[in-house]
Amino acid sequence: MLSHLFNSYSPIYELEIGERPIPEPNKDEVLIKVHCASLNDWDLELLQGKPFINKILFGLFKPKIESLGIDVAGEVIALGEDCKNFQIGDRVFGDLSSGKWGALAQFTTAREKELHKIPDSMSFEEAAATPQAALLALQGLLGFGNLDKGKTILINGAGGGVGTFAIQLAKANGLHITGVDKESKFELMKSLGCDVVIDYRKENFTDREDSFDYILDAKSFLKPKDYLRALRKDGIYATAGGSIPLLLEIAFKGFMASTFGSKKLKVIGLEPNKNLDIIIASFEEGKLKPVVDNNIFSLNQLADAFDYLQKGEHLGKVVINIPH
Structure with a gap:
């Protein structure tokens, strides 16, 4: 599968995109076919290994996670044996920062507790822009x-x-x-x-x-x-x-x-995915709408997307479309 390869901390234009095996879900995980992800400042900081505390948390000399990406939106295509909340084909989204990250890939695994169902009227782009x-x-x-x-x-x-x-x-x-x-x-x-x-x-x-x-x-x-x-x-x-x-x-x-x-x-000490149901309800009531920047990037344009995020010209969230 195509993925960001987080083999080392690097400047934006030295990041790697390449192939790695599709992961297998653990008992409490689902396998997601990723449709969209969005970028956060934390992605950019961790990519560059800044500040130093990120290296302490994620690997002093080499990152412990395989790819970046906190906000994920996609489709469940396989279930771990202990999973009970989702079915194959469910559209799901969530913040993966408390787990293995990995939204910047064609497929990723996530624990059930990291995910919510995407409302029917919400697009994958809007869903990816929402969690964090x-x-x-x-x-x-x-x-x-x-x-x-x-x-x-x-x-x-x-x-x-x-x-x-x-x-x-x-x-x-x-x-x-x-x-x-x-x-x-x-x-x-x-x-x-x-x-x-x-x-x-x-x-x-x-x-x-x-x-x-x-x-x-x-x-x-x-x-x-x-x-x-x-x-x-x-x-x-x-x-x-x-x-x-x-x-x-x-x-x-x-x-x-x-x-x-x-x-x-x-x-603010973020509690990932806590109260996401409130956000979903507000969206369904028409009180809240995610703002997605008009410049939507593909995974192969990830370096350009990070550069755009860093310059601060974006409106709302910078979203990455994941090709299949």
């Missing part, structure tokens, strides 16, 4: 507690994967939304529900006179003191990504801020 980004957005918003209608939220990175889900979920809860991203993404952000838009290249949102009840950050770059300054009394900041040293600093300063003040800083 949607759940980072949802779990971030749930971490704020009760979301009171009319309160203000700022979403940083609002035009990307996590951000486009977060806008829709925040709008469904009646929040007043300020979105931060590049100007080229403003039209999309407004169409999804942003009331105010900011180009981060022209303005630092933490320097504005107005402050926010909630801030959801797709990727942190600033210091904790900046985020605290942008929060109202009793405000909460939550981040879904950033460098490990910065995230540790945010977590520590957040502990200090909540101990000695009314503001909170949180780091």
Whole structure:
């Protein structure tokens, strides 16, 4: 089968695509014919072996997993003997980051608990775009507690994967939304529900006179003191990504801020696939729609897709079509 071959950590344009055997499912696994996958920042970081903690987790000198790919969407074609939740032919999707990864291949195996059935009206492209980004957005918003209608939220990175889900979920809860991203993404952000838009290249949102009840950050770059300054009394900041040293600093300063003040800083610890049923229900009710970038790449264009992701020009999620 055709697959990304994760034989070594490498720059984007040295990644390998080649043949390897179709895997056999274990007792608690299904074999998936992969139709689509999507890219996440974690895929890009792990490909390059950055930050160093990824090498500690996935192999100091050589990766322990055979191919990258967290978000998978495909069709069940074989079942392990202990599998009871799916049948051959079921369309399934999920986040494979708690297991063996491997979505960037024509076939992959996954444990049943990593998968959900794809709604009938959802395409494979939309399904692949959903699991990790949607759940980072949802779990971030749930971490704020009760979301009171009319309160203000700022979403940083609002035009990307996590951000486009977060806008829709925040709008469904009646929040007043300020979105931060590049100007080229403003039209999309407004169409999804942003009331105010900011180009981060022209303005630092933490320097504005107005402050926010909630801030959801797709990727942190600033210091904790900046985020605290942008929060109202009793405000909460939550981040879904950033460098490990910065995230540790945010977590520590957040502990200090909540101990000695009314503001909170949180780091979202993703729980893969938890509450994906909420996302599915919101999609089926017409309240939530995955945003798939118009530039859909094939597996043989994987290096170009990673380069596109890294440049940050994409709208929503970057999806990979897997050929058969």
